[in-house]
Amino acid sequence: MANTKPIYFDNHATTQVDPRVLDAMMPYFTEHFGNAASRNHAYGWNAEDAVEKSRKQIGSLIGATSKEIVFTSGATESNNLALKGVAEMYAEKGNHIITAATEHKATLDTCKHLEKKGCRVTYLPLKGDGLVDLDMLRDAINDKTILISIMYANNEIGVVQPIAEIGRIAKEKGVLFHTDAVQACGKIPVNVAADGIDLLSLSAHKMYGPKGVGALYVRRKSPRVQLTAQMDGGGHERGMRSGTLNVPGIAGLGAACEIAQKEMPEESARLRRLRDKLRANLEANLEEVYINGSMEHRLPHNLNMSFAYVEGESLLMGINDIAVSSGSACTSATLEPSYVLKALGLGDDLAHTSIRFGLGRFNTEEEVDYVGNKMIEVVNKLRELSPLWEMFKEGIDLSKVQWTAH
């Protein structure tokens, strides 16, 4: 594999733009360069048509109407707008927000900000399989609770939450429900009506669209959700998000949604088969490997595994022709190993040797076989050099460490 690009298995971090998406975007960089807010000429009308088409395509994917789609710069902004917008708009009603410990930083850091502004936030712990405990959620709701924010599917372990049940609980208690659906949209069926969702964040670059564009779904009926704008200006997007619209990006997001909706059944079946093949290969040929998070409630293209008795950094170095993410501190800006894996109860050792395999539209079966075989080769090689592995093989009880396996 020398001199070639690494095999891309990091599709939860971002995805390659689908060539069909790029085709849909190109005209809005060139001849149709108008401002969608220009009402007096064809340049503006053409741009506006593209934006309205995209709203329909997004709405169709998630079961929403066009008027419920607010364009943003991505899901980080969508999450900020949802949480801060609700906290400010509904301050009279209450100041309590419920979220989970394994949310994306765009949610957790926004909650931290809101705590400084006087909000109270409950961070629900997760069960060992990565799922929210619904009884705990119910118990956390009080008369000051205004919002529940629980992600649809986790970006590290791919665990899919019981969203429809959470939606029902929220409705029962008269609390708004926001979900960060970045990893779920376009990958598994998402429907804001069936799931009882009031606010939903999505991002184009996680579904084969361009970076820097996303949307927030904002329910308009039963209930009509109101938000305090976080960006003031020309009053675009029904006053909820001012700023000239990114027309090429928005056209790309719409096209990405349409393709995903059309191809989802076939694509998810294909990726599930490949993912399961990778897992089977690893489990058949390596001892002491652990799956992180529920396998049953999981995105079809995600596999997150820990490889005991290897060193995280050496493992990553050994597989440097494969682009993956790791729960190890060495790959991230912070020194802590993955907070998501720690929330599942993993010890530092297993968190450090975890690998997230994120399969995607452009991966082939040959790549899946290569990655599996390479992992086996490198893990075996590292273990041969490991005194801990030798002791383990001799049957020595190495530690009182609780190895958490699921």
Ligand SMILES: *Cc1c(COP(=O)(O)O)cnc(C)c1O
């Ligand atoms: C990538 C991601 C985000 C952030 O989206 P951007 O569009 O990159 O800002 C938020 N939540 C989840 C779950 C993600 O995976």
